[in-house]
Amino acid sequence: MSPELLRLILAATLDTLYMVAVSGLIGTLVGGPLGVFLATSGRGELFAAPTTNRVLGVVVNATRSTPFIILVVAIIPFTRLIAGTSIGTTAAIVPLTIAAAPFIARIVEAAIREVDQGLIEASQAMGATPFQIVRKVLVPEALPGITLGLTLTVVSLLANSAMVGAVGGGGLGDLGIRYGYQRFMPEVMAMVVLVLVVLVQGVQSLGETLAKRVNRRLRRP
Template sequence: MSQRLIGLLLDALWETLAMVGVSCFLAALVGIPLGVVLLVTQRGHIAESPLFNRVVGALVNATRSTPFIILMVAIIPLTRLIVGTSIGTWAAAVPLTLAAIPFVARLAEASLREVDPGLIEAAQAMGATPRQIVAKVLIPEALPGIVAGMTITVVSLIGYSAMAGAVGGGGLGDLGIRYGYQRFEGEVMAAVVVVLIVLVSLVQWAGDRLARQLNKRLTAKQAAAI
């Protein structure tokens, strides 16, 4: 592998990691609380508000159902407003974040729904407020599932970031399109594919390992409580 190709790959890998890292952080920052809201405002839950739940759920579903490439083009004015341009690494982070937030919200909601209702009832019987139930029961109990969901999100964002490269988003996708496809440099395309496979495998391994460790700690804590 030539020095030129190694340099191109390292630059593109950094751009991809920057895009995915920022998008994942912001998606978790907004998406996890949104997932909590979607759960606790359901009918019969600790902060039920059926109308609010339906409205927020409809917005989340509408965003999730929009193909990423269409979302990326549709929010170009917003992207320019936020980062001052519609092309490049940081510009691609805007649609990546917006695409990931509802995805994270639904995955977090699903994990939170798996928490034993008996734990919630016990906390309510002891006089815990809804905020305390969320912070001390729902989130800790659902944390392994949330971590697993974030792992899926990161893997999806890596794929989306490669797609963003097709329209000037930078990163490994942009490298593969410009050099591997448009300039017919097969070794560049092959190298990009290999790097993406390795990157996804590492993320999946790390996420699975962390989720297993959290699950073991949770199980040990529950056994000690018994």
């Protein structure tokens, strides 16, 4: 493989990492608090608001059930409004974030609902406020599950970032389509797949390691 193609693969890899990092960060900042609210706003819960909970649940489910490639096309006007264009790596961050946020919200919600109800009741008996319970009990206890869930989210974002290349999103997916498919260069396609596999394996291993360390620290007497 020529040095020029290697340079293109490196640049595409950096573009993919940029898209995944920014969309993952923004998605976590939006989806994390949303997940906490969904887990604590049911009837009789800490921040009881069942109607709002149901409405947000419907919105989250609708977004999650929309195939990503359809979501990308459907929100092109919104992407142009936010990014000024619908093509390129920066524009691709918009649909990636919109896809990631509800996914993260459900992951956080599920992890928090796994926390022992007895811990919540004990905290309430000691006079802790709902915000203190969330900050000092629910989130710390759910952190290992949240860490694994965020790892899964990053893996999903890597897959989606490759998919968005089909509509000019840049990154490894765009490189694979333009060179590997349209120019009949199977070696480029193979290299793109290899890089994606390495990235996924690296993210998965790192996430599992972090989750184990968090879990050990929580269980340490």
